[in-house]
Amino acid sequence: MSLLDIYLLDAPILREVTRPVGEVTEDLRRLAKDMFDTMYAAKGIGLAAPQVGRHERLFVVDVEGAKHVLINPEILAAEGSDVGEEGCLSIPDVYGDVERATRVLMRALDLDGKVFELEAKDLLARCLQHELDHLNGKLFIDYLSLLKRRSAIAKYRKTHGEERPISRKIVAAEAAEHHHRDEEF
Ligand code: ZN
Numbered sequence: 001m002s003l004l005d006i007y008l009l010d011a012p013i014l015r016e017v018t019r020p021v022g023e024v025t026e027d028l029r030r031l032a033k034d035m036f037d038t039m040y041a042a043k044g045i046g047l048a049a050p051q052v053g054r055h056e057r058l059f060v061v062d063v064e065g066a067k068h069v070l071i072n073p074e075i076l077a078a079e080g081s082d083v084g085e086e087g088c089l090s091i092p093d094v095y096g097d098v099e100r101a102t103r104v105l106m107r108a109l110d111l112d113g114k115v116f117e118l119e120a121k122d123l124l125a126r127c128l129q130h131e132l133d134h135l136n137g138k139l140f141i142d143y144l145s146l147l148k149r150r151s152a153i154a155k156y157r158k159t160h161g162e163e164r165p166i167s168r169k170i171v172a173a174e175a176a177e178h179h180h181r182d183e184e185f
Contacts, residue, residue: 003170004038004052009091009156011166013050015137018057020072024113028056032069032111035060041170044089046127046185048134051090053167059131061185063124070108073132076117077105084126086140087184092168093159094152095183098143100126130185140185 007013021028031054039047039060048059058071080102087095103121106128110116120128130140141152157164 001037001172002034003041003172004034005167005169006038006042006047006051006089007053007167008160008165009139009153010164011053011090013053013055014090014134014139016050016055017137018049018135019055020057021109024071024109024111028058028071029111031056032058032060036062036067038170039089041172042089042184044184045123046131047089048131050134050137057135059134061124061127061131063127066120066124068118069111070106070118070128070131071110073106073108073128073135075104075129075132076107078129079103082122082126084123085183086126086130088130088140089184091139091141091152091156094141094156096141096144096148096152098126098130098140100129104128106132127185 035047035052045063046059046061049056060069078101081099082102083097083099085095086098102125104125106118107115141149144152
């Protein structure tokens with residue numbers, strides 16, 4: 001099992017747009033496996049490649065047993081809207097209400113390079129939209145009002161200090177003690 005470092009709010013890579021995957025290679029399959037391991041250790045339900053310092057257009061999710069790897073994902077349809085609380089493994093200790101579509105239909109490649117469609121609702125739909133945003137350099141705090149965004153960033157900086165790092169190590173033992181929140185993607 002290999003756990004990857006998770007990049008944090010101040011890391012420039014979180015603001016970069018990822019590159020479409022040309023071919024699903026063994027390296028990419030290993031990356032997806034390491035991302036699942038890292039996500040589980042960090043007690044998250046989704047993790048996107050930029051969060052572990054990679055530029056590939058890929059993310060993993062595991063929401064209530066619905067476990068998926070999405071490569072080059074795109075939204076085909078979205079409907080409904082609902083406001084719900086979100087957090088992010090790249091912005092520890094910060095939460096905010098975000099309006100998302102309640103149902104989405106996405107198309108992506110799987111780890112065999114085959115096209116598949118995924119229909120999702122509620123928390124899985126929210127998670128998919130949050131992760132897709134990561135691939136476009138967007139974070140959930142971008143949806144908050146200016147005031148709420150400012151206070152979220154201020155809280156993050158205060159909690160993590162002046163000398164805060166741009167990435168954090170995920171270790172299995174520490175993860176077990178980490179306070180679990182279902183809303184962290
Ligand atoms: Zn996130």
